Amino acid sequence: MGIQNVIIAINKLDAMDYSQAVFDSIAAQISIASNRLKISNTTIIPLSALAGDNVVIRSQSMDWYTGPTLIEVIQGWVPREHLIQGMRLQIQSISRAENFRGVTGTVHGGSINVGDEIKVFPGSATAKISRIVSLDGDLEGAKGSAAITLVLDPEVDAARGDIITMADEEIVSSDRYLANLVWLDEKPLIHSRSYILISGSTSIPAMVTKLRHKLDVNSGEELSASTLAMNEIGSVEIATDSALALLPYSQSREFGNFILVDRGTNQTVAAGMVEIVLRRGSNITHQHYDIGKTERAGMKSQKPGVLWLTGLSGSGKSTIANELERKLFDLGIHSYVLDGDNLRQGINKDLGFTTQERAENVRRTSEVAKLMVDAGLYVIVALVSPFEGDREQARSLFEEHEFTQVWVDTPIEICQSRDPKGLYKKAAKGDIPNMTGLGQEYENPVHPDLILDGTLPVAENVTTLLKVIL
CATH class of the missing domain: 3.40.50.300 (P-loop containing nucleotide triphosphate hydrolases)
Known part of the structure; x- marks a missing residue:
């Protein structure tokens, strides 16, 4: 610590x-x-x-x-001096009023004065301080621990959670970090599941991409592990959805700590400390192209989007998806079905059915769907996707109007009687220990956009979906 x-x-x-x-x-x-x-x-x-x-x-x-x-x-005892060199201010809020816009935060280390040139990370935009405002009025300068509002000239793009430094300083902005993590939740860490990383006023989706080792707290031995249980400590690699300006904890306790929050329950599941900012995350930038999603969709005269069908095996997802695609095809709408079983014969061929592997299955599928939406297509996903957190992670990749989650709600007794793939019979014999609905839990969607009765005729459910899409 x-x-x-x-x-x-x-x-x-x-x-x-x-x-x-x-x-x-x-x-x-x-x-x-x-x-x-x-x-x-x-x-x-x-x-x-x-x-x-x-x-x-x-x-x-x-x-x-x-x-x-x-x-x-x-x-x-004398408190340890601030380790970071120079001034740091993390933006806590954007203050707006008539003819006024400022960024509010607390100064950490060093000082700042009117006229100073500053830099905002992770974007590296530069500006000058035109005013420093406090509860006591305007100031010419401010030192460590002062709560202030800065007025910037020009008004650069700055957001809550960004870090301000002096212009001659440099922070490595990255979306990859090596961290020491203490797991606090009763449910174990799940690789590839999206959590919310909170550090100060920063809040951003993140996932643990790799568990390097688990630490034996008694001996200090580094043990090989595939997950972390409650109260266990491990060294992990974390990927965030976009670049942050975090610092190693050894340099800054204020900007080197974070917590992970479960997206479904909003419970804190872990606390962590940044050990190393992985520079490979700062070496990758988004390449802009002139032709984008809007142009590709316009060529097809349609609105791209995702219809995500979730439900138990045998609930009717694939049957509904097949008939829906046929109707869209007849209407001239360019669409594509991403079926769970088909994906497991290709891009997800290396995945099994553990909780961690199911999370990765959903993550990869949602990323493929995102690419297809960017191509201007309407994508139908037929995937069990049993966990709420993974489904919400998928939703977060898309604009609000682009994603429709549909729960095909079919009683498990009906699914067992249908058993089109013979999976329930195998599960009954003990051949499939992770069968969703039997050996593994299916978390009912909390806020689905639409619920279909899986016992109704396929044509009736497809008609319902067409009303949503068209």
Whole structure:
């Protein structure tokens, strides 16, 4: 956690006849642990709280100890100086009024003055400070911990969560980070699942792309692992949806910490500290092309979008998707079906059916659908996609009007009786342990855009969908 100063009081030495040997033995074990944890300054004090030895007054029974008392160490502690060089201000809000626009935040380290040239990250836009506004009125300058509003000239594109520095400083903006993560949720970490990363006033979708190792907190050993359970600590690689200006925790406690929040439950599932800003994330930029989604869709005289069919195996998703595509084809609408089974024979061939692999299955499918929408197509996705968080991650890739989530709600008894692929029979024999609805949970959609009764005739459900699309 970046802690560099630790005070350890070894109590009840009176019960051990104030033995120096006992104290030295315990202190030696503590030193080994503190070295492993890279704690640079550890103060170990022998004391007896019952008798008051070395708490406030130096002990007469432990004349072999010549160090400070507990109260002396506490009162003599000096907070570590700010490690980052120069001024930092993270934008907490955009202040607007008539003929006024400013960015509000708290100064961390250094100082800032009217007329200073600054830079806004991650965009690297530059501007000058034309005004510094506080509750006490306009200021000529401000120092660390001051809550202020800056008026910029010109009014550059700056948003909540961006970081302001002096113009001659540089921060590596990236969407890839190596971090130490403490998992807090009862449900384990799921690779490729989209969470919300919150750091200060920054809030952005992010996912854990790689778990490098899990840490044994007792021995410090780095263990191979595929996930993190509750209270476990691991070294992970994290990818965010767009570039951020985070700093290593060793340089800045303010700009190097974050939490992960579950998109479905809004519960905090992990706390993390940035260890390294991975520069490969800053070496990739979006390439703009003159022909875009609007032009491609205009050529086809249609509106692109995604109809995401979710439901149990055997609920009727593929049957509905097939008939719907036929109707759209007859109407001259360029469409394409992304079927879960078909994708698992190609792009998702390497994936199984664990929770982590299902999350990756949804992620890849949604990215393919996004490309097809960008090509101007109307995409029909027929995928079990059993978890709410993964479905919401898929939705987040599209503009609000482009994505329609449809729950094909069919009782599991009906799905079992249909069993077009024989999967339920295999699951009953124990051949498919992760069968959705039996061995693995299906989370009913919380806010679907449309619910279809999977027991109704296919033609009736397709007619309902056509009314939504056209």
